Amino acid sequence: MKLSSGEILAGCIVLVLLVFEVWQYLDAKAYRETMNAQLVLLSTRVDSVDERVQQARDKLEELEQSSLGGLIENANDALIQGWSAMIDTVEKELHRAKKGFDKPAGNAGAGTDPQTDQSSMSAPNGNGPL
Structure with a gap:
């Protein structure tokens, strides 16, 4: 079984493509790891900035109250x-x-309080009955 030059060339091409795919996979994996590390770092920084912003808001509110x-x-x-x-x-x-x-x-209509009855019958100027 003798291999022809076309088969050898096809095998080389497949081997090169396989090496290229492995290299691409490893490169993408390294890139994802780098991006994950940067994401963790940025998340920590954002949390720190949020904390400082909240402190600044609290200080501003305190200053507004005392202004x-x-x-x-x-x-x-x-x-x-x-x-x-x-x-x-x-x-x-x-x-x-x-x-x-x-x-x-x-109660005045019932006649229970005689003073109330007498005062209600006096004239508006207080000089006696109507």
């Missing part, structure tokens, strides 16, 4: 809350007073 504008804003918020609480209290007291006025008026 004149922040103090004025806090004072305005406190003033508004105070006014709201005061208005709520006044409204509650007005409702309570209204109930207090409505309650004796209902």
